[in-house]
Amino acid sequence: MTTIEEARRRDEADPLHDYRERFHLPKGVIYLDGNSLGALPLATRDRLKEVVDEEWGHGLIRSWNDANWIDLPSRVGAKIAPLIGAQAHEVLACDSTSVNLFKLIAAALKMQSGRKVILSEPGNFPTDLYMIQGLQQQGLAEQRLAAPDEIEAALGEDVALLLLTHTHYRTGRKHDMARLTAAAHEAGALALWDLSHSCGAMPVHLNECDADFAVGCGYKYLNGGPGAPAFLYAAEKHHIDAEQPLTGWLGHKQPFAFEDDYTPAAGVERMLAGTPPILGLSALEVGVDLVAEMGIERLYAKSQALSEFLRECLSARGVELDLVSPDDPSERGSQLSFRHPEAYAISQALIARGVIGDYREPEILRLGFAPAYLRFEDMAETARHLAEILESREYERAEFNERAAVT
Known part of the structure; x- marks a missing residue:
């Protein structure tokens, strides 16, 4: 044959x-490039037409309530959650992977008083390293890199956060999330995982691995479209202590109270910042639903x-x-x-x-x-x-x- x-x-x-x-x-x-930009689901065309013509065109500003636009980050995040082994209230679809990395790295650093080192590996996806370097330039962090087989040995008492990409973008090599997260915790560090080349393509078990934080991309295997919103995960146990630096109005406890002083929302919603991109989130929701249906x-x-x-x-x-x-x-x-x-x-x-x-x-x-x-x-x-x-x-x-x- x-x-x-x-x-x-x-x-x-x-x-x-x-x-x-x-x-x-x-x-x-x-x-063969769906790991960079997923193909267009046919249902996305109809959904975007509905959002543009009916919800935006006819509903206008009423659609924030009538079409539940305001809930899209939480709703789409809850649909992503089972794909990454998380609880629905631990995931938000919002911002870009880079912005979400910045928010979570900064939150982790503030939780780790007296520690500034962020441990990653050489050759990690550039934006992950660049975000560490940006915080380093502000005097808030110190970057340390270790080869994959030397990561556990590099987890010293000064390491605040282990930041790794679950599936390496260049080689496709997978890290052992459970083992490395446990090693980070043993050393007193937190663990943040970039799932951009994993989510939608393979099983991920954030809760089972006791991961602290995670980010991921919406336009690769989730087929959310070019520049689709990303997502972030914050373990429930960190919802009180994690304070992100981008204190935009939608991360407020009562955004429509329009108070002068910022009070963070109680749950993962405190990781929101600005107004959600409705067209992008609506397209992403179609892709997420399709992946969930396939399994x-x-x-x-x-x-x-x-x-x-x-x-x-x-x-x-x-x-x-x-x-x-x-x-x-x-x-x-x-x-x-x-x-x-x-x-x-x-x-x-x-x-x-x-x-x-x-x-x-x-x-x-x-x-x-x-x-x-x-x-x-x-x-x-x-x-x-x-x-x-x-x-x-x-x-x-x-x-x-x-x-x-x-x-």
């Missing part, structure tokens, strides 16, 4: 196969199967690439990353053929697997295109070596 025949056999048996029809996917495109366990099982099948197809075609992702699919997220000195040009040659992945420095070809809408046949075809590009050295063409602003 050929790889394409085997792919079609697997597609016929796939319990998630029909969900592909609920996304807009351009004809002739194999989309995280089924999505993760298919993701692992897709990535392993692509490796089988590459091997069958004699393609040998340097895999920088963990070899064991249980130790990585929903992606495969390969190192090649011409990775950027290869990624551009693939895109020209309709196979859309992306490139990450240094020399990383990154292919993401959004199991909601990818087929096993897509894996077989990706392997064929990649084999042909490498064999013909198609990537040497000048147009594939011109760097774009976004890679």
Whole structure:
């Protein structure tokens, strides 16, 4: 049986196969970049039309009450909560991942009197490190970096917070959240997890792992649209002590009392700041509902199967690439990353053929697997295109070596 025949056999048996029809996917495109921007759910168009034409257009300002716009951060957050192993009242959909990181890092530092060190790893996603560095420039924090296998040893008595990305954006390597959170607590530190490359693609167990705080992205596997609102998690046990620095009016105990002095809300709502983006949250809610309907366990099982099948197809075609992702699919997220000195040009040659992945420095070809809408046949075809590009050295063409602003 050929790889394409085997792919079609697997597609016929796939319990998630029909969900592909609920996304807009351009004809002739194999989309392997859902780990950067998820595809458009068809229902999002109708929902946004309803929000624009009816709720905004007809309802006008009345929709803050009549359409419950004011509750969207809590409502969408409560829907995200089961996807990350949290309680509904511990999660809010709001702001960007960067802003939420700043709020939670600052809150954690204030809770850790006498400690200023924030421990992370070199090569963590830039915004995570940049937020630490911004607070360091203000004299509020001190950054310390440790290699993955040295993190526990670096958890000294001066560490206030351990900040790690659960699934590494470049390699797809997963950290052991339970073990590292326990190690942080043993050292007297708090733990903040970035779930941007995990949520919507694999099971996450924040409560079970006793995580203190978490943030995550709404526009990757949750399919919330470009620039979609992010989310944050604060464990219930911290709702009284966690004081975030962006004391905007919607984080107030009674925002419509319009008092001069700030009094924080009692629960996770104290992590709100400004007016919520209604269009963005409405689109995100559609994506979250769709992921919840498909089920995280089924999505993760298919993701692992897709990535392993692509490796089988590459091997069958004699393609040998340097895999920088963990070899064991249980130790990585929903992606495969390969190192090649011409990775950027290869990624551009693939895109020209309709196979859309992306490139990450240094020399990383990154292919993401959004199991909601990818087929096993897509894996077989990706392997064929990649084999042909490498064999013909198609990537040497000048147009594939011109760097774009976004890679």
